[in-house]
Amino acid sequence: MKLDRREFMAGISTAGASLTRTEPAPGRLPTGPVAIARCRDYGEEFLSRTATMFDQLGGLGRLVKGKTVTIKINLTGSTATRMDHTPAGRAFWNHPRTVGAVIHLLDKAGARRIRVVEGAWTWGASLEEFMWKAAWNPKLLYGAAPRVELINTNIAYKGSKPYTRFPVPQGGHLFPAFDLNSAYAETDVLVSMTKLKEHATAGVTLSIKNYFGITPTTIYGNKVPLDRPSLVPYGGRNEIGHAGSRQPPSSSPPEKDPTSPRDAGYRIPRFIADLAAAVPMHLQLIEGIETIAGAELPRGPLTAFIQPGLLVAGTNCVSTDAVATAVMGFDPMAPKGTAPFEGCDNTLLLAQELGVGTCDLKQIEVIGVPIKEALFNFRQYGGPRFQRMRPEGRPGRKS
Amino acid sequence: MSDFKSMIPMFWPGGPLEAARQNKSAGSSENAGEVSGRWNRPEALRLLDGTPINALVIPWAAGLPEDAEQQKTSLPLAEAAKKRGLTVLGWVEKAADPRPAAAAAKSAGLSGIIATAFPGQADVPVLACSGRDGVPWDAPGSVLVLTENVWPGVSMAAGGQDSSSGPTAAPWLDSNGWFVQMACARISAPVWLSFDPPGKGEIVPPQSYSSAICDSEIAGGRWIISLDARLRADLLAGLDTAQKTWKEICAAAAFFEKRSEWKTFASRGEMGVLSDFSRDNFDFGGEILNLMARRDLLFRVLWKSQVTARSFEGLKAMVYADKEKPAPALREKLIDFVQQGGLLLAGYGWGPEGRPLEPEFMTQYELRSLGKGRLAVAREEIPDPYQVAVDAQLLLSHRHDLMKIFNGSSSGCNRFLISPDGNRCVLQTLSYASSFNGRREGALRTVWVRDACRSAKVWTIGAEPEILAAEPSDHFEGMEFHLPARALQPFVALEYEMESRRQV
Numbered sequence: 001m002k003l004d005r006r007e008f009m010a011g012i013s014t015a016g017a018s019l020t021r022t023e024p025a026p027g028r029l030p031t032g033p034v035a036i037a038r039c040r041d042y043g044e045e046f047l048s049r050t051a052t053m054f055d056q057l058g059g060l061g062r063l064v065k066g067k068t069v070t071i072k073i074n075l076t077g078s079t080a081t082r083m084d085h086t087p088a089g090r091a092f093w094n095h096p097r098t099v100g101a102v103i104h105l106l107d108k109a110g111a112r113r114i115r116v117v118e119g120a121w122t123w124g125a126s127l128e129e130f131m132w133k134a135a136w137n138p139k140l141l142y143g144a145a146p147r148v149e150l151i152n153t154n155i156a157y158k159g160s161k162p163y164t165r166f167p168v169p170q171g172g173h174l175f176p177a178f179d180l181n182s183a184y185a186e187t188d189v190l191v192s193m194t195k196l197k198e199h200a201t202a203g204v205t206l207s208i209k210n211y212f213g214i215t216p217t218t219i220y221g222n223k224v225p226l227d228r229p230s231l232v233p234y235g236g237r238n239e240i241g242h243a244g245s246r247q248p249p250s251s252s253p254p255e256k257d258p259t260s261p262r263d264a265g266y267r268i269p270r271f272i273a274d275l276a277a278a279v280p281m282h283l284q285l286i287e288g289i290e291t292i293a294g295a296e297l298p299r300g301p302l303t304a305f306i307q308p309g310l311l312v313a314g315t316n317c318v319s320t321d322a323v324a325t326a327v328m329g330f331d332p333m334a335p336k337g338t339a340p341f342e343g344c345d346n347t348l349l350l351a352q353e354l355g356v357g358t359c360d361l362k363q364i365e366v367i368g369v370p371i372k373e374a375l376f377n378f379r380q381y382g383g384p385r386f387q388r389m390r391p392e393g394r395p396g397r398k399s
Numbered sequence: 400m401s402d403f404k405s406m407i408p409m410f411w412p413g414g415p416l417e418a419a420r421q422n423k424s425a426g427s428s429e430n431a432g433e434v435s436g437r438w439n440r441p442e443a444l445r446l447l448d449g450t451p452i453n454a455l456v457i458p459w460a461a462g463l464p465e466d467a468e469q470q471k472t473s474l475p476l477a478e479a480a481k482k483r484g485l486t487v488l489g490w491v492e493k494a495a496d497p498r499p500a501a502a503a504a505k506s507a508g509l510s511g512i513i514a515t516a517f518p519g520q521a522d523v524p525v526l527a528c529s530g531r532d533g534v535p536w537d538a539p540g541s542v543l544v545l546t547e548n549v550w551p552g553v554s555m556a557a558g559g560q561d562s563s564s565g566p567t568a569a570p571w572l573d574s575n576g577w578f579v580q581m582a583c584a585r586i587s588a589p590v591w592l593s594f595d596p597p598g599k600g601e602i603v604p605p606q607s608y609s610s611a612i613c614d615s616e617i618a619g620g621r622w623i624i625s626l627d628a629r630l631r632a633d634l635l636a637g638l639d640t641a642q643k644t645w646k647e648i649c650a651a652a653a654f655f656e657k658r659s660e661w662k663t664f665a666s667r668g669e670m671g672v673l674s675d676f677s678r679d680n681f682d683f684g685g686e687i688l689n690l691m692a693r694r695d696l697l698f699r700v701l702w703k704s705q706v707t708a709r710s711f712e713g714l715k716a717m718v719y720a721d722k723e724k725p726a727p728a729l730r731e732k733l734i735d736f737v738q739q740g741g742l743l744l745a746g747y748g749w750g751p752e753g754r755p756l757e758p759e760f761m762t763q764y765e766l767r768s769l770g771k772g773r774l775a776v777a778r779e780e781i782p783d784p785y786q787v788a789v790d791a792q793l794l795l796s797h798r799h800d801l802m803k804i805f806n807g808s809s810s811g812c813n814r815f816l817i818s819p820d821g822n823r824c825v826l827q828t829l830s831y832a833s834s835f836n837g838r839r840e841g842a843l844r845t846v847w848v849r850d851a852c853r854s855a856k857v858w859t860i861g862a863e864p865e866i867l868a869a870e871p872s873d874h875f876e877g878m879e880f881h882l883p884a885r886a887l888q889p890f891v892a893l894e895y896e897m898e899s900r901r902q903v
Contacts, residue, residue, distance in 0.1 A: 084843040085845050124760060132796060133803075155761070
């Protein structure tokens with residue numbers, strides 16, 4: 001049976017298509033169970049813990065068997081950045097072994113085709129080449145299962161058509177629709193894999209913020225033509241995403257209200273909430289074995305390398321991110337001006353407004369390690385109060 | 400005359416000519432004339448006590464009425480310099496007639512003059528001097544002096560508040576490294592660079608001077624040290640800040656002189672850039688070198704006039720950068736390079752060889768397979784040199800990278816060298832970021848190399864080397880060196896023995 005992804009997301013498709021899904025009562029927001037597990041390494045333990053979590057969520061086979069599964073990974077920033085000597089995969093990117101493990105599990109569960117996608121910064125060549133540049137070995141991913149593809153979604157899709165339009169249900173906060181690489185349309189199941197992290201602009205960067213990188217920089221990147229996508233990216237997403245200093249090319253839908261605030265703390269949460277509503281996400285896996293506190297990338301004294309030793313997985317991106325936010329020591333329903341959303345609106349509340357899911361912990365079933373036992377207070381290690389602090393002033397790492 | 404290879408020259412701008420120059424330049428201080436006079440006195444040479452500087456370049460002729468007075472008043476300075484064992488060279492401006500200048504230099508006992516051209520036979524050694532256009536590569540002389548250089552660093556936009564951007568929106572970097580590499584590939588004589596510090600009276604930080612030395616030395620050349628007017632005045636006044644800057648300049652100069660052996664090492668670049676580097680080909684081929692350096696793409700300069708059967712050894716890829724098609728014999732060599740498994744990026748209208756290949760990314764080249772290799776032919780007559788550098792790097796692929804630097808921060812000057820016996824490697828890197836001086840959290844550098852090696856000496860200027868153990872890369876091939884906080888300096892070099900000898 002062909003699964004309609006939007007129906008899946010809204011919880012109104014057949015129960016057999018979901019992991020474990022409770023159909024929302026009329027007037028109630030969709031939700032899904034969220035599993036939390038402890039995990040200390042990227043090898044066997046990660047593989048077995050993740051397999052258990054997927055079972056706890058209802059079983060991977062029911063979701064992916066015979067399907068094209070797309071994994072949106074997170075390789076934010078440049079290939080040359082590390083947290084001191086710690087490789088990106090242990091600090092602020094997915095770890096390559098976790099991606100390999102998930103590919104393996106998807107294959108074992110019967111996925112017909114597995115695609116790993118990312119639109120890294122300004123990258124215009126193949127995703128495989130980006131990995132080589134970053135000292136990732138793509139063979140690790142290709143070797144994890146047969147039929148694995150790596151796709152750079154920054155650029156035009158090489159298949160049937162380059163870009164596909166994704167309207168935002170209920171009209172969206174910022175954009176009514178997005179033009180995205182057609183790989184996102186040619187998928188049955190979309191998985192968001194990312195680190196458990198804070199974000200300097202959006203407060204937290206979890207499964208939903210990971211979607212910022214699905215926008216092609218040939219359309220939403222700096223210096224693109226006014227009337228059509230560029231052939232190659234010319235820059236990051238600052239102009240259209242953060243600053244709103246210009247609109248996408250006229251070939252793509254413009255912002256709903258170009259007179260709205262041009263402040264990144266207003267724009268980015270709305271931008272990604274709109275994306276979460278437009279592009280249904282079926283499975284989230286947030287890895288916090290090791291990560292950084294304080295920001296999404298190393299930002300001087302603001303950030304610190306930490307080892308929470310946690311995994312969070314779920315089937316509703318708002319609910320999963322809400323639980324992950326709570327695990328980090330924050331209130332997922334916190335308004336703007338409250339940590340971690342000191343300088344921005346709360347993406348989770350904005351996505352909730354669009355009907356994507358609930359971020360009310362009372363409405364979310366948590367499986368495995370309870371939130372209060374998993375709690376790892378990120379602000380003890382990084383964030384605004386460390387802005388001017390020298391390294392010796394930072395508390396020790398928890399491991 | 401001394402061995403020019405071990406000479407550390409410094410421009411010594413005193414006397415009437417310097418005073419006249421200062422008077423003409425905007426922003427010069429009121430006491431510029433007095434400072435020029437004092438620098439022209441023998442006592443000023445005390446500044447050189449305990450320093451590695453062993454050659455002075457003094458203003459000698461500029462085609463101005465002050466020339467005669469300059470030469471007369473510089474005599475005591477030149478005499479005192481000789482007594483100190485220093486080599487003294489007279490700088491002859493393009494506007495001056497070099498013949499009387501050479502005669503005057505001989506009677507003054509100077510070791511030689513630096514001049515743009517000299518008709519006939521000179522009475523003293525003449526070091527050829529040239530801008531970047533029309534360099535007399537085959538001119539006789541112990542040294543080639545190059546002018547029209549840039550002050551190395553992050554290029555600042557007008558007003559000096561913001562850095563200007565390159566094609567990737569990354570800050571644009573000014574570096575002479577690519578040009579020096581090009582020159583050193585062409586001639587065996589030492590290459591000296593002449594350029595002055597920027598600014599109109601503002602303080603030039605010590606790091607900026609060190610970078611000027613490193614930028615030239617890493618590429619194989621040598622900067623004729625030139626101090627800004629304010630520093631010269633402050634040194635005479637004995638200011639501590641000026642002394643500190645001066646010490647750093649001397650430390651950097653001494654560092655490279657002590658490691659002059661590195662200049663005998665060969666580039667490990669696996670990308671060749673082949674051109675005659677003349678006229679339009681210099682503009683295009685030179686810009687490709689410049690942009691490859693920005694992208695940390697290690698290259699080797701191949702002069703068309705010097706190509707032999709061995710020139711392509713060790714190369715995986717090559718850019719044929721000339722507008723003109725190669726002569727049949729060279730074309731045959733290039734095709735053979737491809738047939739044997741190499742990648743050739745050739746110009747528009749190259750020829751019909753090969754079978755079409757689908758490139759993995761948007762490129763301005765038409766890709767073909769030929770024998771064991773690939774041929775990339777430009778789709779347009781005049782490709783964008785930036786895109787040539789990008790395409791060359793991507794077509795070669797990062798899977799073949801020999802080294803990577805993490806947290807390198809706006810480097811545009813990396814050189815990876817191998818000793819003539821193929822046993823030892825040196826990686827030199829220079830960051831131009833102004834903040835790259837001292838600890839910044841999260842910013843410690845890691846160097847990855849593909850080679851099998853156990854440990855490396857980590858060199859920074861002004862410190863003893865530190866032995867650092869190599870660590871296997873996390874889920875990737877190769878070895879890593881985790882540079883300590885002490886090495887968080889703009890310049891750092893790693894020197895290591897290879898586990899197995901490489902063919903040079």
